[in-house]
Amino acid sequence: MTDDxxxxxxxxxxxxxxxxVTGLHAAGHAVRAVTRDPGRARVPAGVEVARGDLADPGSVEACLAGVGAVFLLWPLHTGDRLPAVLEAIARRAGRVVFLGTGGVPDLPFEKQDALVHGLGIESTVLRPTTFAVNLLWWAGQIRAGDTVEGAYGQLPMSLIHEADLAAVAARALTSPGHDGATYTLTGPEVLTQAEQVRVIGETLGRPLRWRELTREQAYRRLLADDSFPDSFADVLLDGYAAMLAGPPPTLTTTVEDVTGSPARPLRRWVADHAAEFV
Ligand SMILES: NC(=O)c1ccc[n+]([C@@H]2O[C@H](COP(=O)([O-])OP(=O)(O)OC[C@H]3O[C@@H](n4cnc5c(N)ncnc54)[C@H](OP(=O)(O)O)[C@@H]3O)[C@@H](O)[C@H]2O)c1
Structure with missing residues (x-):
């Protein structure tokens, strides 16, 4: 770490x-939050906000004065700018925590690991399973009725709460012992999509049921859903088909090992997001 x-x-x-941001600030750390649009960012009072665009590595470097550690994820569709962003970080900071992505064709996991761990600064890669927050894709159906329609209802997943990812990231950013690690992070349980619907219903106190669609029906449903990006429909369904053909997820205890608290179960995630389903 640098003195910054x-x-x-x-x-x-x-x-x-x-x-x-909220967790680091509450724990007393000085935080600079980066967004492309500082005017719209809502952060706790006392958190500094800076403008930066990952597509423009120079704008990221301009945010790095006085910074000791950096949290980075990669929301872009290609990885071509990632080396330049990482090099800028390595020039100015002593530690990076990178949230891995499975969604960028030219950035396989091995390449992400090699780039991040090859920087010559302290580095940690977080490799999560599916985010529980993806279940908000069903929120419109659940608000409108008691059935969730989709394909691959028997697909088993381990869904991870975004707060657990943030808690692991906070530890890796602020405590020793994480340099060189690539952490595979899962939730505490494996549930099929149909079981996830049941858990949502039980937590909300409403009977909900899964209705199986063919892939083609599910594809058309996603295209008709204005809240779902059309360009992602094939990617999602192809990804689910590939997951179903592979082995079921293997649970890890890494969230608890790193943070001291067990990964939050799905019912906790639903309770935290209940307002979004009514
Ligand atoms: N969903 C899953 O199941 C899953 C599983 C594994 C990994 N992941 C990975 O997790 C990441 C998404 O994390 P999330 O859910 O926390 O994010 P998110 O809620 O999807 O929000 C995207 C964030 O990226 C920022 N962003 C987008 N384009 C940017 C750009 N050009 N420059 C700077 N910032 C930019 C946005 O900030 P502003 O708009 O404020 O600039 C926003 O803060 C992706 O890399 C995804 O591949 C997701």
């Missing part, structure tokens, strides 16, 4: 970044 103590959080307005 400020923590830079990129993608600070996202699911994980919001929790991370």
């Amino acid at each position: 103590t400020k923590i830079l959080v990129l993608a600070a307005t996202g699911n994980v970044g919001r929790h991370l």
Whole structure:
């Protein structure tokens, strides 16, 4: 670590970044939150906000003055700018925590690990399973009725709460012992999509049921859903088909090992997001 103590959080307005900024600030750390649009960012009082765009590595470097540690994820569709952003971070900070992505075709996991761990600064890669927050894709159906329609209802997943990801990231950013690690992070349980619907219903206190669609029906449903990006429909369904063909997820205890608290179960995530389903 350098003597600089400020923590830079990129993608600070996202699911994980919001929790991370709030948690680091509450624990007394100086935080600079990066967004492309500082005017719209809502952060706790006392958190500094800076403008930065990952597509423009120079704008990220301009955010790094006085920073000791950086949280980074990669929301772009190609990885071509990632080396330049990481090099900028390594020039100015002593530690980076990178939230891995499975969604960038030219950035396989091995390449992400090699880039991040090859920087010559302290580095940690977080490799999570599916985010529980993806279940908000069903929120419109659940608000409108008691049935959730989709394909691959028997697909088993381990869903992880975004707050657990932020908690692991906070530890890796602020405590020793995480350098060189790639952490595979899961939730505490494996549930099929149909079982997830049941748990949502039980937690909300409403009977909900899964209705199986063919892939083609599910594809058309996603295209008709204005809240779902059309370009992601094939990617999602192809990903689910591939997951179903592979082995079921293997649970890890890494969230608890790193944070001291067990990973939050799905019913806790639903309770935290209940207002979004009514
Ligand atoms: N969903 C899953 O199941 C899953 C599983 C594993 C990994 N992941 C990975 O997790 C990441 C998404 O994390 P999340 O859910 O916390 O984010 P999110 O809620 O989807 O929000 C995206 C964040 O990225 C920022 N962002 C987007 N484009 C940017 C750019 N050009 N420059 C700077 N910031 C930019 C946005 O900030 P502003 O708009 O404020 O600039 C926002 O804070 C992705 O890399 C995804 O591949 C997701």
